[in-house]
Amino acid sequence: KNQVEQSPQSLIILEGKNCTLQCNYTVSPFSNLRWYKQDTGRGPVSLTIMTFSENTKSNGRYTATLDADTKQSSLHITASQLSDSASYICVVSALRGGATNKLIFGTGTLLAVQP
Amino acid sequence: GAVVSQHPSWVICKSGTSVKIECRSLDFQATTMFWYRQFPKKSLMLMATSNEGSKATYEQGVEKDKFLINHASLTLSTLTVTSAHPEDSSFYICSARRGWGPNTEAFFGQGTRLTVV
Numbered sequence: 370k371n372q373v374e375q376s377p378q379s380l381i382i383l384e385g386k387n388c389t390l391q392c393n394y395t396v397s398p399f400s401n402l403r404w405y406k407q408d409t410g411r412g413p414v415s416l417t418i419m420t421f422s423e424n425t426k427s428n429g430r431y432t433a434t435l436d437a438d439t440k441q442s443s444l445h446i447t448a449s450q451l452s453d454s455a456s457y458i459c460v461v462s463a464l465r466g467g468a469t470n471k472l473i474f475g476t477g478t479l480l481a482v483q484p
Numbered sequence: 485g486a487v488v489s490q491h492p493s494w495v496i497c498k499s500g501t502s503v504k505i506e507c508r509s510l511d512f513q514a515t516t517m518f519w520y521r522q523f524p525k526k527s528l529m530l531m532a533t534s535n536e537g538s539k540a541t542y543e544q545g546v547e548k549d550k551f552l553i554n555h556a557s558l559t560l561s562t563l564t565v566t567s568a569h570p571e572d573s574s575f576y577i578c579s580a581r582r583g584w585g586p587n588t589e590a591f592f593g594q595g596t597r598l599t600v601v
Contacts, residue, residue, distance in 0.1 A: 405592075412490070412577050412592035413528070458527070472518075472590070474527040 507578030
């Protein structure tokens with residue numbers, strides 16, 4: 370069964386600190402992995418997308434890693450800001466034949482950055 | 485980046501009425517549009533996939549007569565919740581994909597909060 374699990378469920382950190390969010394998946398056949406940021410009451414916004422051959426990808430203070438062998442990914446946030454408070458969702462794309470893949474969503478990690 | 489706009493952002497309606505939600509890709513032509521539903525503190529759940537000019541493909545358990553999807557053009561898809569009931573209250577999100585291929589980016593709308601009273 371295709372699943373995406375994220376940990377921790379929620380996290381509270383102080384402004385300026387770093388944090389790492391985890392994503393484990395059992396999705397096959399694997400196409401790509403994406404990290405999204407979703408503010409409360411808003412749609413998800415893409416942070417990174419990685420294919421099988423990519424190990425790391427950065428987007429400003431966000432750095433995502435992918436280990437396709439162990440089927441794990443992490444999202445590292447550096448020098449956190451209050452605006453980083455949001456839900457971070459790991460989404461794995463499964464090849465489904467044709468042009469339309471199936472996106473498997475994790476339940477997200479709710480991050481709260483406190484001053 | 486590509487912009488996907490949903491309208492309205494929130495809506496309150498009476499039980500038994502129908503509500504239409506629009507999803508527009510503002511600066512690109514969307515080959516495929518997706519409709520999701522999200523419950524509080526839960527993950528997005530895919531409801532249906534639609535391609536312009538063809539019937540939507542609904543996920544298992546989603547009533548096609550309840551959630552009508554029309555994809556009239558490459559920039560507009562609509563979701564109509566028919567005969568809405570309180571249990572239909574939820575956060576509905578659309579996404580639009582630009583181009584083809586398995587690694588093509590999908591951009592999300594800002595979501596629509598539906599409350600049925």
